[in-house]
Amino acid sequence: MNIQAITVINQSHLNHLLKEINVDKAAIDIMSAKAVSQVIRIKKVPSWIANILKQEMLSLNADVAVNRDAITGRAKFSDCLVMGNLSQLNRFVEKLEKQPASLKKISGQIKNLLENYARQEFILLLKNSQMKLGRRTKLMAIVNLTPDSFSGDGLWGKVDLDFIYRHIDGLVKDGADIIDIGGESTRPGAKPVSLKDEINRTIPVIKKIAKKINLPLSIDTYKPEVARMALDCGASIVNNVMGVQNNPKMLKVIKKERAAVVLMHIKGKPQTMQKKPCYQDLMGEILESLKKSMDIAVSFGINPEKIIVDPGIGFAKTKEQNLEIIRRLAELRSLGRPILIGPSRKSFIGKILNLEPQERLMGTAAAVVTSIVNGANIVRVHDCRAIKQVVKITNSILYN
Numbered sequence: 001m002n003i004q005a006i007t008v009i010n011q012s013h014l015n016h017l018l019k020e021i022n023v024d025k026a027a028i029d030i031m032s033a034k035a036v037s038q039v040i041r042i043k044k045v046p047s048w049i050a051n052i053l054k055q056e057m058l059s060l061n062a063d064v065a066v067n068r069d070a071i072t073g074r075a076k077f078s079d080c081l082v083m084g085n086l087s088q089l090n091r092f093v094e095k096l097e098k099q100p101a102s103l104k105k106i107s108g109q110i111k112n113l114l115e116n117y118a119r120q121e122f123i124l125l126l127k128n129s130q131m132k133l134g135r136r137t138k139l140m141a142i143v144n145l146t147p148d149s150f151s152g153d154g155l156w157g158k159v160d161l162d163f164i165y166r167h168i169d170g171l172v173k174d175g176a177d178i179i180d181i182g183g184e185s186t187r188p189g190a191k192p193v194s195l196k197d198e199i200n201r202t203i204p205v206i207k208k209i210a211k212k213i214n215l216p217l218s219i220d221t222y223k224p225e226v227a228r229m230a231l232d233c234g235a236s237i238v239n240n241v242m243g244v245q246n247n248p249k250m251l252k253v254i255k256k257e258r259a260a261v262v263l264m265h266i267k268g269k270p271q272t273m274q275k276k277p278c279y280q281d282l283m284g285e286i287l288e289s290l291k292k293s294m295d296i297a298v299s300f301g302i303n304p305e306k307i308i309v310d311p312g313i314g315f316a317k318t319k320e321q322n323l324e325i326i327r328r329l330a331e332l333r334s335l336g337r338p339i340l341i342g343p344s345r346k347s348f349i350g351k352i353l354n355l356e357p358q359e360r361l362m363g364t365a366a367a368v369v370t371s372i373v374n375g376a377n378i379v380r381v382h383d384c385r386a387i388k389q390v391v392k393i394t395n396s397i398l399y400n
Helices: 011-020 025-035 047-058 086-097 101-118 161-173 195-210 224-232 248-257 282-299 319-327 329-335 347-353 361-373 384-399
Strands: 037-046 063-065 077-085 122-125 130-133 138-144 178-182 217-220 237-240 260-264 307-310 378-381
Touching: 011 025, 025 077, 025 086, 037 047, 037 086, 037 101, 047 063, 047 077, 047 086, 047 101, 077 086, 086 101, 101 329, 138 161, 138 384, 161 178, 161 195, 178 195, 178 237, 195 217, 195 224, 217 224, 224 237, 224 248, 237 248, 248 282, 260 282, 282 307, 282 319, 282 329, 319 329, 319 347, 319 361, 347 361, 361 378, 361 384, 378 384
Parallel strands: 138 178, 138 378, 178 217, 217 237, 237 260, 260 307
Antiparallel strands: 037 077, 063 077, 122 130
């Protein structure tokens, strides 16, 4: 007899272990639900509801953590941490469904969250095609058609167009899955670029490469006019760092052109975003903002299967906040959409390692690996060839 502790990496790993010891097929789903635990935070619940939630979970041999003054009634409201395995949580949802309206509403929200969190595969609908996302992380390769990129790789004004075409062709050969083209730097303190200049930088390149490469093209812009022209010329994704909450013109373009969209979190504008970014609840506020952006996009008529979410590494975030986002990235899975993250060469890596942008490959690789482990479906990178190897090995370890 040999006794061994097992580290379960993910649900598929657990299912593999159960199959390995020849567990009955019908029992695998039941048993795996008992082995996977989840903590769910519910904010500002009336204390009487918090106490009911606690009693219901206790009856299932699980628990809910509440404010110590909620039990006595001294606190009118309490945050709740619902703690249990998936089997217990599913039974918890069933019990709440039979309760009055306020509890029934919580039941529906938890059920939706659990379904979203469990989702591992997506079919991203593009303009004229689709892309499968999930267990194999995709690479979005950065093409900065700017003279002032923070990472030092801005091509505009330094080389001719033929060099740019060859550079993009090299990214394709290096293993890129998406080409992301931008004509305006969004580094902290960057000055805005005129509409004319951004069009002149990006549209001729997109026109030419759209006819030559068989990969989705993404336009990195917050200007509706640039997005429309890029989509007309062959792009199929809008990567909008400024979001869509106050940009109905951009939403109209995305809907009309049937494009996919990256919804990114940011506070403020690139010119001012790094001036003491402050959060009371970092991941809670990011999730709330992204959910609001999703709701606005969907209400505008955009298919939710066209939406990607991005927590906005480096955009109104401190070094510590960027690290926390990567550490807690899995929480974004509750939105039920593919997760994109862009840690490549960012300043938080430079601050930790005391290195310039072009020297941050190894730091980027570490951030990419951790992001993939925590749920990233797409990583946006500069060093495509090297990070392709990093991604391939990480995916092989997690999902072989």
